[in-house]
Amino acid sequence: MSDNVIVVEHVSKEFVLHHNAQDSLKKRVVGLVHKRWRPKPHIFQALHDVSLTVKRGEALGLMGHNGSGKSTLLTLIAGIIPPTSGRIITHGRLVPMIALGVGFSPDLTGEENIYLNASLFGLKNRETRSLLPKILEFSELGDFIYEPVKNYSSGMYARLGFSVAVHLDPEILLADEILSVGDADFQQKCLARIEELRKGGMTLLFVSHQQNQVAQFCNRYMRMEKGHVVASGNVSDLYRQVT
């Protein structure tokens, strides 16, 4: 079997936008009054012919300005949305840490959501029960774990999402901007946990705006600009370019 656990081949992604900057305000107002105007859908290409491979145990840092397509690429690799063209293949248990806690059910408690979330990754209740003390301890949510998550702050949501994700024994972890999780101490704990998982052989795709983090956690990097891959290589090259 090939050692490549993520293969992205010539992937492009288009989104349909329901506004068109070319339509003048006058045209829109007149059109709305006469109920004739319908905005013409506008196609926006978020990714252009992106290809990459990641081998088992590698860590690839995805860098680039806001809107360059990093999250879109992760969402495609996670299989949450399909590419418009091209092909994506992954091998192994893939855990996406994208918009942490988004899959939670608001009326269920934190604890119930742990069971729900883990079941989506194929864990049996008995397996989740044995992981529960570790997840609870990691989340530092204390008795809030028995509260419906609709009463959580966004940081608490993210803590719970992160705690579940890193205890699911991921073979491939897709981490998008994990530094938005909780306060500085919790962030350090998250990074330490990711490092620990890496040492155990986990493959990592890591989106970050911080070059020092990419250097710390990744052996390779890829830089994106306006949906194109504009640079890639070993992290040591990255430092050579900057200094």
Ligand SMILES: Nc1ncnc2c1ncn2[C@@H]1O[C@H](COP(=O)(O)OP(=O)(O)OP(=O)(O)O)[C@@H](O)[C@H]1O
């Ligand atoms: N569902 C969507 N519908 C329309 N446009 C979208 C959608 N998702 C992303 N985009 C657009 O695709 C482009 C790339 O967005 P993406 O979130 O992938 O960028 P990013 O590099 O992750 O940015 P950031 O660093 O700000 O998180 C942006 O212009 C964004 O507005």
